[in-house]
Amino acid sequence: MATVIDGKAISQTIRSQIANEVRLLSQKYGKVPGLAVVAVGITKDSPRYVEMKRKACTELGIKCLVVELPEQVSEAEVINQVHDLNANPHVHGILIQLPLPKHINEENVLTEISLEKDVDGFHSLNIGKLAMKGREPLRLPCTPKAFLELLERSGVGIKGKRAVVVGRSNIVGLPASLVLLKADATVTIVHSHTSQLENIIREADIVIAAAGQPMMIKGSWIKPGAAVIDFGNNAVDDPTKKSGYRLVGDVDFEEASKIAGWITPVPGGVGPMTITMLLKYTVEGAKRYIEKNN
Amino acid sequence: MATVIDGKAISQTIRSQIANEVRLLSQKYGKVPGLAVVAVGITKDSPRYVEMKRKACTELGIKCLVVELPEQVSEAEVINQVHDLNANPHVHGILIQLPLPKHINEENVLTEISLEKDVDGFHSLNIGKLAMKGREPLRLPCTPKAFLELLERSGVGIKGKRAVVVGRSNIVGLPASLVLLKADATVTIVHSHTSQLENIIREADIVIAAAGQPMMIKGSWIKPGAAVIDFGNNAVDDPTKKSGYRLVGDVDFEEASKIAGWITPVPGGVGPMTITMLLKYTVEGAKRYIEKNN
Structure with a gap:
């Protein structure tokens, strides 16, 4: 019989370390890490995925900003939203819930996320660095x-x-x-x-x-x-x-x-575990940002 | 017995089409496409590779600018050279002869080539777009x-x-x-x-x-x-x-x-064929640039 790899238990261990980091940031700087989740329209699984992320953030003391946009929103409006989140000092990670509706070009949107806040790691530049030998992506997806x-x-x-x-x-x-x-x-x-x-x-x-x-x-x-x-x-x-x-x-x-x-x-x-890595990247990003701008 | 794919003959066919393009550009605009080849230091094969490119350019009426830099040149100097070539209106393709000496970071140099002039197609952003579904690189390497x-x-x-x-x-x-x-x-x-x-x-x-x-x-x-x-x-x-x-x-x-x-x-x-593709990209780049800036 196979060893069942318990992703939930391993996640819990890592999440309690992340929660500690969040506490330290709060004690030292009075700041809270923030993750923005952008969901466009409603697909079969998306509410469940968004809810899991929101819940995980709350448990760890991370602020979760869910931006829900209607299905018919234009690509330009989604990109505007991304720009606002790039500029928002309380947001340290931006996640676009994929797939996007067909009328919106995924790449055009993902490319607009600032590399520092691209907690999913799907920016073309990040993937190119991941692909090539001797080049290092900012983070693994x-x-x-x-x-x-x-x-x-x-x-x-x-x-x-x-x-x-x-x-x-x-x-x-x-x-x-x-x-x-x-x-x-x-x-x-x-x-x-x-x-x-x-x-x-x-x-x-x-x-x-x-x-x-x-x-x-x-x-x-x-x-x-x-x-x-x-x-x-x-x-x-x-x-x-x-x-x-x-x-x-x-x-x-x-x-x-x-x-x-x-x-x-x-x-x-x-x-x-995937959500845990997202939280980890968000808190790492927050730490980098807060320490640099304090 | 296998069919031997005659890359030389197929190349010749494509190169005569490219030579035609070069003639048309020259007749219509009085402009000549230019390829810059940057070679740092001398490795076993590099003089042969550079010479092949120079010869191929000459045969097709493309200007080939070979920039030979000494082995000990600093990364910053190579990057300066790339910036000069980016700004040079007579250069439509920039090729860095790889590998570079060990003290120079390949990625740092290749990233500085403007995407339009990256005729090798090795820029991280281009490779990232090549890797991801639904994203299109400017050109295939x-x-x-x-x-x-x-x-x-x-x-x-x-x-x-x-x-x-x-x-x-x-x-x-x-x-x-x-x-x-x-x-x-x-x-x-x-x-x-x-x-x-x-x-x-x-x-x-x-x-x-x-x-x-x-x-x-x-x-x-x-x-x-x-x-x-x-x-x-x-x-x-x-x-x-x-x-x-x-x-x-x-x-x-x-x-x-x-x-x-x-x-x-x-x-x-x-x-x-690889060199032929390089020439093709250079002339395509030149055509785009000349038509836009005329």
């Missing part, structure tokens, strides 16, 4: 930072391992691939145009599942002893639940946990 | 652009194919991987920390060899019918030659050409 922390704390090495990243989204798959490559893994990126997916995944010592397909990766696709990181966060109907749904990953957890060496559960795996 | 053109003109499709990139340099391996991924290949990047290299390469429909190791990829590693693109450009001793050396690729051409479906030779494969 939250998603790969989350699983790197989990692997490290679980004693799973990356160097020289075969890693397969399932999905190539800007939010998870692509930055995960770049980070694994920089950590000296042999990286394969598979996606909707890949044939014989199972055979490729079966060779992986490390599987990063980020396809957004409920339980698509079966237990029999996993190499015995592999580390399986599941970024899937899919709501599936479940009439036995009060909410009417339950969350499942991209991996069939029940099957895979019998074969893998390590596995992250959904919920309680990379989800809380 | 010359090296992947070169092999994309060769594959396309040879009728080799990329979508859904297994591609293996051998090497992860900033100049070839990394941008090649990103471009293949954007073209919907399933991409694996292998490097010095990869074990069982042969087995991975044997699964590739497309092999991009960019390891800088003379003839390291053997014929028996190639999947029958695969397309093999060889970026190797290694000088090996050869007393039968007047120069005392000959150029070989990273692939054992004699063996591999019996098994592959398509293969690029060394010399005469991607080498001339």
